[in-house]
Amino acid sequence: MKYPQVRNYIGGGFAAASLPEIDVFDPSAGTVISRVPISGANELNAAVTAAKKAFPAWSAMPIKQRVQVFFRYKRLLEHHIDELAALISEENGKLMSEARAEVEKAAELCEFACSLPQIATGEVLEVSRGVECRVERFPLGVVAGIAPFNFPNMVPHWSIPNAIALGNCFILKPSELVPLSAGRIAELLAEAGLPSGVFQVVHGGRDVVEAICDHPDISAISFVGSTKIAKAVYRRATHNLKRCLALGGAKNHLIVMPDADKEMAASNIIASMSGCAGQRCMAASVMVAVSATDHVIARMTEIAKAMVPGKDIGPVISAEAKARIVGYINEAEANGAKVLVDGRKTVVAGRELGYFLGPTIIDHVKADMKIAQEEVFGPVLAIVRADDVDQAIAIENASPYGNAASVYTESGGVARKVMERANAGMVGVNVGVPVPREPFSFGGWNESRFGVGDITGKGSIEFWTQSKKMTTKWNREAGTNWMS
Ligand code: NAD
Numbered sequence: 001m002k003y004p005q006v007r008n009y010i011g012g013g014f015a016a017a018s019l020p021e022i023d024v025f026d027p028s029a030g031t032v033i034s035r036v037p038i039s040g041a042n043e044l045n046a047a048v049t050a051a052k053k054a055f056p057a058w059s060a061m062p063i064k065q066r067v068q069v070f071f072r073y074k075r076l077l078e079h080h081i082d083e084l085a086a087l088i089s090e091e092n093g094k095l096m097s098e099a100r101a102e103v104e105k106a107a108e109l110c111e112f113a114c115s116l117p118q119i120a121t122g123e124v125l126e127v128s129r130g131v132e133c134r135v136e137r138f139p140l141g142v143v144a145g146i147a148p149f150n151f152p153n154m155v156p157h158w159s160i161p162n163a164i165a166l167g168n169c170f171i172l173k174p175s176e177l178v179p180l181s182a183g184r185i186a187e188l189l190a191e192a193g194l195p196s197g198v199f200q201v202v203h204g205g206r207d208v209v210e211a212i213c214d215h216p217d218i219s220a221i222s223f224v225g226s227t228k229i230a231k232a233v234y235r236r237a238t239h240n241l242k243r244c245l246a247l248g249g250a251k252n253h254l255i256v257m258p259d260a261d262k263e264m265a266a267s268n269i270i271a272s273m274s275g276c277a278g279q280r281c282m283a284a285s286v287m288v289a290v291s292a293t294d295h296v297i298a299r300m301t302e303i304a305k306a307m308v309p310g311k312d313i314g315p316v317i318s319a320e321a322k323a324r325i326v327g328y329i330n331e332a333e334a335n336g337a338k339v340l341v342d343g344r345k346t347v348v349a350g351r352e353l354g355y356f357l358g359p360t361i362i363d364h365v366k367a368d369m370k371i372a373q374e375e376v377f378g379p380v381l382a383i384v385r386a387d388d389v390d391q392a393i394a395i396e397n398a399s400p401y402g403n404a405a406s407v408y409t410e411s412g413g414v415a416r417k418v419m420e421r422a423n424a425g426m427v428g429v430n431v432g433v434p435v436p437r438e439p440f441s442f443g444g445w446n447e448s449r450f451g452v453g454d455i456t457g458k459g460s461i462e463f464w465t466q467s468k469k470m471t472t473k474w475n476r477e478a479g480t481n482w483m484s
Contacts, residue, residue, distance in 0.1 A: 001032060001033055001034055001035070002026075002033045002034070002090070003024075003033055003034035003180060004034070005021070005034065005035050005037075006024065006034055006035065006036040006037065006179045006180060006183060006203060007037065007183070007203075008037060008039060008043055008047070008200075008201055008202050008203055009182070009183060009186040009199075009200055009201040010043070010046050010047045010050055010200050010201075010202070011046070011047075011050035011053075011196055011197055011200070012050075012190065012195075012196025012197060013196075014183070015043070015046070017037065017039075017043065019037035019038055019039060019040075019043070020037070020038045021035040021036060021037050021038065022035065022036055022038060022176060023035055024036050024091060024176075024177070024178075024179060024180065025177075025318065026090050026091070026093070027092065027093030027314075027315040027316065027317050027318065027354060027355045028089075028090075028093045028310070028314060028315045028348075028351055028354040028355075028356075029351050029353060029354055030319070030351075030353030030354055030355065031353070033090060033091070033180075034179075034180060036176050036179040036203050037203050037204065038176070038203070038204045038205055038207070038208075039202050039203055039204035039207070039208045040204065040207045040208060040211060041207070041208075041211040041215075043202050043204075043208070044171070044202050044208055044211045044212060044215060045215075047171050047200040047202050048142055048171070048215055048217050048218065050196065050197035050200060051142040051169035051170075051171060051197050051198070051200060052141075052142060052169075052217060053197055054169050054195055054196060054197030054198050055139075055141055055142065055168075055169045055197075057195065058164075058167060058169060058195060058198050059138075059139045059141075059167040059168075061167075063116060063117045063120065063165065063166070063167070064117045066164070066165050066167065067113060067114045067116060067117060067165050068193070069164075069165075069189070069192045069193050069194050070110045070113045070114050070161050070164075070165055070192070071114050072191075072192040072193060073110055073161075073188060073189055073192035073194075074107050074110040074111060074114065076188045076191060076192055077103055077106055077107045077110065077188065078107055080184075080188065081100055081103045081104070082100075083184075084099075084103045084153060084181065084184060085099035085100040085102070085103055086099070087152075087153075087180050087181050087184060088102055088103070088152050088153050088178075088181055089314075090180070091152055091177075091178040091179070091180045091181065092149065092150070092151075092152055092177075092178050092314075092317065093277070093314045093315040093316070093317065093354070093355070094276050094277070094279075094314045095311075095312075095313070095314045098275065098276050098314070099153075102151055102152075102153050102154040103153055103154075105154045105157075106153050106154050106157040108437065108438055109154070109157040109158065109161055109162075109438065109456065110157070110161045111438065112161070112162070112438040112439055112456070112457065113161030113162050113164075113165040114165075115439070116162070116165050116166065116461070119439075119458065119461070120137055120166065120461050120465070122134055122135050122136040122137065123135045127471070128478070128481060129478055129479075130473055130474070130475045130477065130478025130479075131471065131472070131473045131478060132471070132472050132473070133469065133470070133471050134469075134470045134472070135467050135468070135469050135470070136467070136468050136470065137166070137461070137465040137466070137467055137468075138167070138465060138466055138467070138468055139166055139167030139168040139464070139465060139466075140168055140219040140220050140243070140464065140465065140466060141168065141169070141217070141219045142168070142169050142171065142217055142218050142219060143163050143168045143169070143170055143171070143218065143219055143220040143221070143222075143464065144170070144171040144172070144173065144212045144218050144220075144221050144222075145158075145159040145160065145163070145170060145171075145172050145173070145221070145222045145223075145224075146173045146209055146212065146221065146222070146223045146224070146225065146233065147172065147173065147174050147175055147224055147225075148175050148224050148225040148226070149175040149177040149178045149279075149317050150276065150279045150280060150281070150317075152174065152175070152178035152179075152180070152181040152182070153181045153185070155224050156172050156174065156181075156182065156185060157185075158222070158224065158442065158455050158456050158460075159222045159455065159460075159464075160172065160185070160189075160199065162456070162460040162461070162464055163222075163460075163464045164194070164198060164199060166461065166464045166465050167465075168220075168464055169197060169198050169199075169200075170198070170199050170200070171200050171201075171202055171212070171218070172185075172199070172200070172201045172202075173201075173202055173203070173204065173208055173209060173212060174201065174203060175225075176203060176204060176205050177317055177318070179203050182201045182203075183201065185199075185201075186199060186200070186201050209229075209233060210236065212237075213233060213236035213237045213240060213242070214236070214240055216240075218242065219242060219243060220242060220243035220244070220245075220463065220464065221233065221237045221242055221243070221244045221245075221246075222244075222245050222246075222247075222455055222463070223237075223244065223245070223246040223247065224246075224247045224281075224455070225246075225247075225248070225249075226248060226249045226375070227248035227249040227375070227401070227447045227448070228248075228249075229248075230246035230247060230248035230249075230449075230450055231246070231248070231450060233246050234246040234450040234451060243451075243463065244450070244451050245449070245450075245451035245452075245453060245454075245455055245463055246449070246450040246451055247281070247443070247444065247448065247449050247455060248401075248444075248447055248448050248449060248450065249281065249375040249377070249401060249403075249447070249448065250281045250282070250283075250285070250375060250401050250403035250404065250444065250448050251285050251286065251373070251374070251375055251399045251400075251401040251403075252282060252283060252284055252285050252286070252401075252403055252404040252405060252406075252424070253285070253286045253287075253288055253392075253395065253396040253399065253405050253406075253422075253424075254269055254272070254284045254286070254287050254288070254405070254406045254407075254408065254432065255287075255288045255290060255386075255389065255392040255393070255396065255405070255406070255407040255408070255409075255418055256269070256287055256288065256289050256290060256293050256296055256407075256408045257290050257293070257389065257407065257408060257409035257410075257411065257414055258290060258291050258292045258293055259409055259410045259411060260293070260296060260408035260409055260410065260430075261408070261410065261430070262295055262296050262299055263299065264408070264430060265296050265408040265430070266296050266299035266300040266302075266303055267303060268408075268430070268431070268432035269284055269287060269296075269300055269381070269408075269432055270300055270303045270304050270307075270359065271432055271433075272284035272432030272433050273285070273359065273361075273379060273380070273381040274304070274307065274312075274313050274359040274379045275433070276314070277313055277314050277315060277316050277357065277378065277379050278316075278376070278377065278378045278379035278380060279316060279317065279377055279378065280433065281403055281444075281448070282403060282404045282426070282433045282434065282435055283377075283433070284381060284406075284432055284433075285375070285376060285380075285381070285382065286365075286372055286381075286382050286383075286384055286395075286396075287381055287382070287383045287384070288384050288385075288386050288392040288395050288396065289383050289384070289385050289386065290386050290387070290388060290389060290391075290392050291386075291387060291388065296408075297340070297361075297363065297383065300361060300381075301340050301341055301361060304341040304358075304359040304360075304361055305341055307358065307359055309343070309346045309348050309356045309357075309358045310348035310349075310351060310354075310356060313356075313358065313359060313379060314356075315354045315355040315356045315357070316355050316356075316357055316377075316378050316379075317355065318355060319355055321355065321377070321378065322355045322356075322357055322378075324378075325357060325376055325377070325378035325380060326344050326357070328370065328371045328374070328376050328378075328380065329342075329344060329360055329362065329371070329380060330344075331369075331370060331371065332362050332365055332369055332370070332371040332382065333362070335366075335369055336364070336366075337362045337363065337364050337365045337366075337369065337371070337382070338362065338363045338364050339360065339361075339362050340361045340362065340363050341358070341359055341360055341361040342358070342360055343357045343358025343359050343360040343379060343380075344357065344358075344360065346358040357378055357379055357380075358379070359379045359380075359381075360378075360379060360380045360381070361380075361381050361383065362380065362381070362382050362383065363383045364383070364385065365382040365383060365384050366384070367384050367395050367398070369382075372384055373399070375401070389407075389414055389417060389418065393417070393418060393421050393422065396422055396423060396424070397421070397422075397423045399423070399446075400446060400447045401424075401444070401446060401447050401448045402423050402424045402425055402444050402445030402446030402447065402448045402449075403424060403425065403426060403444035403445075403448035403449075404424055404425075404426045404427070404428065404433075404434050404435075404444070405418070405422035405423075405424040405426075405427050405428070405434075406427065406428035406429065406430075406431055406432060406434055407419075407422075407427075407428070407429055407430075408430055409429070409430075415429040415430075423445065423446065424444060424445055424446075424448075425443050425444040425445040425448065425449065425454075426442070426443075426444060436457070438456065438457055439457050439458055440457050440458075441453075441454030441455070441456050441457035441458055441459030441460065442454055442455055442456040442457065442459075443455055443456075443459060
């Protein structure tokens with residue numbers, strides 16, 4: 001094995017424990033590179049105990065002092081970017097360029113946390129003569145984040161810097177498919193000066209997630225993953241009266257109008273559907289081609305056919321994921337859809353056991369086919385034809401998901417119409433991956449997000465804190481009135 005056994009990070013160090021383990025694979029080679037422990041309630045309890053011990057001192061520190069850790073940590077992320085990207089690339093399979101982008105985004109998330117002292121200030125007003133009301137934000141205590149496999153480094157950073165800078169102690173449960181990055185995150189946070197117990201990692205799967213939802217001393221949970229598990233986690237956490245924000249799966253529609261700039265639309269759409277092997281919750285999944293758009297589709301086909309698997313597109317996460325994705329393509333083809341670019345038979349020389357799939361474009365998909373409705377989560381684009389923008393919007397609106405939607409057009413009026421009417425939390429115009437960058441918050445609608453608010457940016461301040469309303473009067477002359 002290339003890497004030693006993965007271990008939990010509890011109370012400022014890696015914990016030795018004899019726990020059941022599962023293999024960790026390198027998806028581009030299909031080989032085992034490490035093993036990850038499958039923790040349960042005992043390991044979680046140990047982490048919660050350490051977090052509770054750390055909380056009083058950490059939360060009492062002024063926020064300006066707390067964020068100094070993230071100034072230093074951001075520099076460490078930048079300094080170690082090659083090593084961190086290599087780790088991501090090995091455990092997840094994504095290309096080094098994509099892995100580096102993930103670390104750069106993690107650094108940007110830290111940059112936002114460093115700005116929290118400027119924007120998470122309290123409020124004060126003299127509400128009656130001599131009577132002052134003030135609102136201050138307080139951390140919640142011990143909180144947890146549960147992460148998916150597709151961004152082993154960036155998605156944990158959606159929660160870590162803000163939750164911790166706002167004074168909480170944070171327990172991360174990484175995806176058991178990609179557990180390696182979390183250990184380096186813990187080491188670098190410690191190197192940046194974060195006290196023991198403020199950030200911890202507990203590895204595992206369903207059991208430890210359920211223990212997190214049930215633990216009486218965990219106040220809030222951020223979850224990112226599939227809709228099915230997001231619903232289960234949201235239900236269980238809120239049943240236990242916890243604050244929970246659970247981001248789920250996606251089915252993102254890109255509407256292409258006949259007046260779209262051909263080159264920009266074609267290159268963006270292929271980048272969106274194939275980047276990270278289509279395993280992004282913001283990836284283009286359905287293209288709604290409005291009337292005369294064959295010229296754009298022809299150009300997309302050229303670009304996709306020129307891509308070299310293993311160089312321009314990485315593998316998907318597992319053999320099971322590959323089989324599932326191929327199943328969707330087979331079924332669509334059997335039901336009359338036309339495969340324009342076929343990635344099913346992809347083999348990369350020297351990495352024959354890797355889980356590679358080439359970019360796949362399928363035209364004349366009907367809106368009621370499974371491939372147009374369910375999350376495929378691979379480098380596959382289903383093209384559904386529409387006569388006009390209203391029909392295209394209706395197709396998008398029918399999806400139960402609501403993460404992202406985009407429109408390609410040169411018309412401001414059409415763009416505005418789609419921005420207003422798309423049933424999604426993040427909408428783009430001539431942008432294939434409309435991720436709002438800091439300080440704007442990330443968050444979808446409908447079955448792509450359960451709970452109130454967004455996970456990053458300003459939206460996260462409300463989630464990771466509680467406000468205390470204080471009313472004070474120091475001068476006796478202020479007297480007494482009906483409000484004070
Ligand atoms: P997943 O739902 O399988 O796993 C997510 C987390 O839940 C993991 O940590 C996993 O260990 C845990 N888990 C798995 N099964 C569980 C169970 N039965 N009970 C409790 N916990 C369980 O998701 P994934 O396959 O790792 O990630 C891909 C999914 O994540 C896609 O659906 C993608 O769209 C979604 N995603 C969404 C966003 C977003 O912002 N909305 C971002 C990234 C990924």
